[in-house]
Amino acid sequence: MDAAAPRTRIQEKNRKAILGAALNVFSEAGFRGATLDRIAAEAGLSKPNLLYYFPSKEAIHVALLTGLLDLWLDPLRTIEPAGDPADEIVGYVLRKLDMARQFPRESKLFANEIVQGAPRIMDIVEGPLKSLVDEKAALIRGWSAAGRIADIDPYHLIFSIWATTQHYADFDAQVHGILGPGDGHFTDAAQFLDHLYRRALAPG
Amino acid sequence: MDAAAPRTRIQEKNRKAILGAALNVFSEAGFRGATLDRIAAEAGLSKPNLLYYFPSKEAIHVALLTGLLDLWLDPLRTIEPAGDPADEIVGYVLRKLDMARQFPRESKLFANEIVQGAPRIMDIVEGPLKSLVDEKAALIRGWSAAGRIADIDPYHLIFSIWATTQHYADFDAQVHGILGPGDGHFTDAAQFLDHLYRRALAPG
Amino acid sequence: MDAAAPRTRIQEKNRKAILGAALNVFSEAGFRGATLDRIAAEAGLSKPNLLYYFPSKEAIHVALLTGLLDLWLDPLRTIEPAGDPADEIVGYVLRKLDMARQFPRESKLFANEIVQGAPRIMDIVEGPLKSLVDEKAALIRGWSAAGRIADIDPYHLIFSIWATTQHYADFDAQVHGILGPGDGHFTDAAQFLDHLYRRALAPG
Amino acid sequence: MDAAAPRTRIQEKNRKAILGAALNVFSEAGFRGATLDRIAAEAGLSKPNLLYYFPSKEAIHVALLTGLLDLWLDPLRTIEPAGDPADEIVGYVLRKLDMARQFPRESKLFANEIVQGAPRIMDIVEGPLKSLVDEKAALIRGWSAAGRIADIDPYHLIFSIWATTQHYADFDAQVHGILGPGDGHFTDAAQFLDHLYRRALAPG
């Protein structure tokens, strides 16, 4: 049902093992720093067997990114015109923050790719991502115009939400270097961001 | 003996040429993606000559990061106990945003390093950076306690400032993919962030 | 047990499909350049199934060469002691030229093999082929001795016939590069070769 | 003075060693069958050092082919309008035959390339080679028209000369398989070809 439908059990199992291992390795080392050797080892396969399932290193990377795209965009999609504007937006912030806690590898995968110019997903950025952002920006702008939230730039609002939430996944090395280990700080972060955006959005 | 003690003019000139070239290459391609060949070519030196000035690729990278540290931390240092709290903090935000515009390569250099776990500068993060942040966090907490700004977590405030400002440098590929080319959006970003933090900091 | 003893219909059909595909691939890419993947794909079989019918890549190649040997040597066999010497030989030339037009892949297959030192068919060259050539050379020498054709070296005559006719198949890339596409030049070639050999053979 | 002028002694020496080794290997095994390992070993260099002098396997092959082009076309160039037509052409035949004896590897190198469709030198075939052949064909056609030689197709004459002479280099495995070892047969071949072309060219 996906791009290239895997048929047998073993294929599905191995494809998942590969993508799981690749997520570990790519998110940690970036595309260039990742090696098929490491991915194969983590997936419990031989390197040629890896290339039996995916034609190239790049194909694995692309399959990973496109496969995670929905997961990545879903929180934004859930902003509903029908809800209370501030609640909708703050809800989005908190869902996004929760994703940074639950899926830090996925976040880093995208971060790595985008920091280096998004060479392999620029078409996604300029296509589906831009469309979705445009749509939600229009919605938010409508709320602003209707006086239901403050008059703010919806694009930079969205950028700031991405930045502030993914920060805890992408730059966790720095966060932990300053705050110490563990992820108790996610609670404080949630409280802080709630405050930050509630205030920013309050009308008037 | 580190960045100190360059002897001749030509040595100093070449070290600067190398670090300049390395900034280009490392910020664009990351540590693994960068090659000494490219750095040497951009610096106008031969590869062995490069390694006459720096013992290894990693040494260049570390020299670059440590050499840029002051530039990187200066904006935070300028937060003064004597000033108006909100003005001090918002001023910091805008200075940081301005740095993202003027020094995007430097920002990406740190982003690349930290995304991948900061393997080469963890001691800086846990040392000088943490100290500075702790100091400023104490100052901000003091302002909160005195009722001069809202009661917020100073660490997450600082993280959010880093995130929202550096976002425009580190993830510029995405920003441009959505907003189009040019850097006119920095003006809008400044206005948005001014709003965001003024409101967040207002006492009460 | 070699080419003999195919049992079922389907076996025979698959063997033919494999040899047909192998002819395409080997003649175009040479032994080293050919891959079992390509042969299997062109034959409409899976790779392991291919190796069910032939034990190895080399076995396919050898089966192909030996299977085509008769086709390849038939024109020479048709030189008859009873006929008119010049007509017999020129007839051979034209039949050989016609084969170059009709069976260029077969010609290239042998050409590829022989250019690289005939590692897999040297026994055929030194055995059946040499015997046949010796026989026909003796015949031609007899004609020379009897004054029925000019006094020429029969071996080099045969070599020259092979060379001039197979040239249009083996080096067609060059022929087409100089004369342009199409195969209208076979008519001119026939006329030229008729002239060349008629004159060479004329007694006196 | 050639394509990429080598500067130092050692460069010139190593480039020559590489091209010499490559000539051996490529002419014997073809492009696909040749390995950098073998070329490096025969040149007395390490494989990476080989790639210090030439950027890729293909670059070595192309350098070889283009470097030998002049040697390859020179015999044809020496056909002079001023000379006796039959002498000029038969002289060309014998020079070409002599080259097949002296430079069999060079001949096989081109043969291998052209048999597989001339993928790397088609532009040479359709450019300089075609031009030269067109020029000489016009000259020969003029001699025919003037009645100084027989009325024959000059293009197919040239093809036949290439075919009959290069045959002794390109297909030497077969020639030796039939005639036995040694290269005494070149004398007989010369005599045969002299007869063949003298007769073919005689006017009337």
Add this chain to the structure above:
DNA sequence: GATGAATGAGTCTTCATTCAT
């Protein structure tokens, strides 16, 4: 100071062949 030359250790990828079913 500077560079041409050289290399060991990877790194991705191909491919004939084998295994298991």
Add this chain to the structure above:
DNA sequence: CATGAATGAAGACTCATTCAT
């Protein structure tokens, strides 16, 4: 008969680093 899965060996090419001058 047939195929999905797996792999060992090789092959082209890269790159940080070292050597010699």
